[in-house]
Amino acid sequence: MGIITENINRCKASLPQGVELCAVSKFHPEVSLLEAYNAGQRIFGESRVQELLPKSQNLPSDIEWHFIGHLQTNKVKYIAPFISLIHSGDSVKLLKEINSCAKKEGRVIDVLLQLHVAQEETKSGFSLAELYDYMASEKWRELTNIQIRGVMGMATFTEDEALIESEFKQIRKAFDDIRQQYFQNNDKFSYCSMGMSDDYPLAIECGSNIVRVGTGIFGERIY
Numbered sequence: 091m092g093i094i095t096e097n098i099n100r101c102k103a104s105l106p107q108g109v110e111l112c113a114v115s116k117f118h119p120e121v122s123l124l125e126a127y128n129a130g131q132r133i134f135g136e137s138r139v140q141e142l143l144p145k146s147q148n149l150p151s152d153i154e155w156h157f158i159g160h161l162q163t164n165k166v167k168y169i170a171p172f173i174s175l176i177h178s179g180d181s182v183k184l185l186k187e188i189n190s191c192a193k194k195e196g197r198v199i200d201v202l203l204q205l206h207v208a209q210e211e212t213k214s215g216f217s218l219a220e221l222y223d224y225m226a227s228e229k230w231r232e233l234t235n236i237q238i239r240g241v242m243g244m245a246t247f248t249e250d251e252a253l254i255e256s257e258f259k260q261i262r263k264a265f266d267d268i269r270q271q272y273f274q275n276n277d278k279f280s281y282c283s284m285g286m287s288d289d290y291p292l293a294i295e296c297g298s299n300i301v302r303v304g305t306g307i308f309g310e311r312i313y
């Protein structure tokens with residue numbers, strides 16, 4: 091059995107019922123994705139449009155492609171025909187562009203609202219206050235070609251587990267608050283996307299239900 095197959099099996103066995111696995115395959119070659127596919131994996135996460143496009147054309151058509159990195163508005167049109175979930179809905183401008191491209195494709199595109207709770211300035215996303223304001227504005231209801239499916243967030247890159255835990259809990263609380271306020275009768279608002287290779291068990295304890303694991307499946311990335 092190949093190492094990727096072993097990693098997929100071990101990772102999946104470690105996930106409680108109801109927690110989905112997004113296999114983050116950025117920077118890894120198609121042959122590696124195919125090994126994961128043959129091990130039964132169907133959800134793959136990519137973070138660069140120019141890399142995702144050829145992979146999506148060359149690999150099996152029943153793969154669900156998730157976009158997880160910062161997405162430039164001028165590139166949305168290239169992935170709008172096929173992307174199944176965008177985790178990184180990090181600005182109102184981007185949400186509007188996804189909506190407009192989805193409309194041209196005759197699609198409704200699933201999106202998560204990315205929250206910025208980590209301490210690094212480089213990470214993108216809505217602050218908690220911005221997110222609550224935007225939801226309260228009700229403006230998102232006009233974007234009828236996107237479906238808001240939940241929230242996504244990343245913790246600070248640190249050894250400080252207490253900090254990571256408190257950030258995950260903030261993200262989960264935002265998920266619960268927004269669901270309660272705006273999606274009570276809509277079970278499509280269902281994803282709390284948190285956790286990567288190093289911190290996904292903790293993220294799950296804090297309420298994640300979709301984890302984004304790259305290195306733990308495919309090994310180190312070579313940039």
Ligand SMILES: *Cc1c(COP(=O)(O)O)cnc(C)c1O
Pocket residue numbers: 114116137158159285286287288302303304305306
């Ligand atoms: C690269 C990336 C991951 C996966 O990171 P690993 O540490 O390799 O598991 C998860 N989420 C996002 C947003 C990423 O960019």
